[in-house]
Amino acid sequence: MAKSLDFFGGFKLTIRHLTRPRVTVSYPQAKRPKQPRQHGRHVLNRYEDGMEKCIGCELCAGVCPVNCIHVRGLDNPPDHPVSPGERYGYVYEINYLRCIHCDLCVEACPTQAITESKMFEFSFTNRADAIYTKAELLVDDQGFPQRLPWEDWREGEAAMTGGWMRATSPSGAAAYEGVVQWTGDLGAGVRAAEAGQNEEVRDDVATGSKALRRVFSKHLQPDDVPADLRGVAGRLNELKAKLPKRPKAAS
Ligand code: SF4
Numbered sequence: 001m002a003k004s005l006d007f008f009g010g011f012k013l014t015i016r017h018l019t020r021p022r023v024t025v026s027y028p029q030a031k032r033p034k035q036p037r038q039h040g041r042h043v044l045n046r047y048e049d050g051m052e053k054c055i056g057c058e059l060c061a062g063v064c065p066v067n068c069i070h071v072r073g074l075d076n077p078p079d080h081p082v083s084p085g086e087r088y089g090y091v092y093e094i095n096y097l098r099c100i101h102c103d104l105c106v107e108a109c110p111t112q113a114i115t116e117s118k119m120f121e122f123s124f125t126n127r128a129d130a131i132y133t134k135a136e137l138l139v140d141d142q143g144f145p146q147r148l149p150w151e152d153w154r155e156g157e158a159a160m161t162g163g164w165m166r167a168t169s170p171s172g173a174a175a176y177e178g179v180v181q182w183t184g185d186l187g188a189g190v191r192a193a194e195a196g197q198n199e200e201v202r203d204d205v206a207t208g209s210k211a212l213r214r215v216f217s218k219h220l221q222p223d224d225v226p227a228d229l230r231g232v233a234g235r236l237n238e239l240k241a242k243l244p245k246r247p248k249a250a251s
């Protein structure tokens with residue numbers, strides 16, 4: 001008798017999982033939204049007036065652990081300067097056969113010229129395509145990353161590509177939480193301050209961040225769980241948040 005009950009126990013487990021929400025998606029037809037700090041394909045940014053941010057200082061090339069950046073600076077022509085500095089990045093190349101997306105180049109850049117998008121789904125059939133030059137890395141006249149034929153861009157992957165992506169953004173130091181410490185970008189303007197640990201100065205809607213206490217609420221001590229996620233009321237609130245939002249009726 002006990003053995004036959006064991007047999008049905010297996011079905012019980014299967015049936016229980018049948019009713020749980022599916023966590024997989026049909027990739028690559030569907031992609032999950034990327035995290036705000038995802039490290040993907042680089043972009044070379046411009047200031048809001050269209051000038052290039054790169055000053056050709058080569059700090060990014062110097063810090064790259066796999067030597068995959070090649071930069072050459074040139075004096076700005078006095079009559080039509082390319083960047084606000086004395087020099088600008090005349091040659092800029094990244095070899096994606098070597099890049100490990102560590103973001104050290106982004107950290108080292110003094111002008112937030114080189115940053116990363118969230119798009120990492122790209123592949124090549126020859127070496128030349130894998131070496132991105134300035135022509136491919138520099139944002140277009142509207143400030144958006146250029147989209148090459150072998151790159152799979154989806155909604156949101158070109159968002160927050162500015163200096164915000166640096167690990168040294170203010171969220172680590174309480175005194176600088178909510179303080180913008182980067183210059184504006186062509187097309188996007190001055191990006192919102194990154195959400196920090198202090199809930200009073202968070203702007204999660206602007207940055208797409210989620211408060212860690214909410215994401216990991218199931219792993220916290222009861223007192224650390226946000227009040228609106230506690231107990232039965234909390235479970236109802238979670239369910240409500242998962243329901244698809246109805247479009248607002250036109251007034
Ligand atoms: S992300 Fe890292 S490996 Fe890639 S170019 Fe920058 S410093 Fe080099």
Ligand code: SF4
Nearest residue numbers: 054055057058060109
């Ligand atoms: S991207 Fe930044 S670090 Fe690299 S050369 Fe240009 S200004 Fe210097």
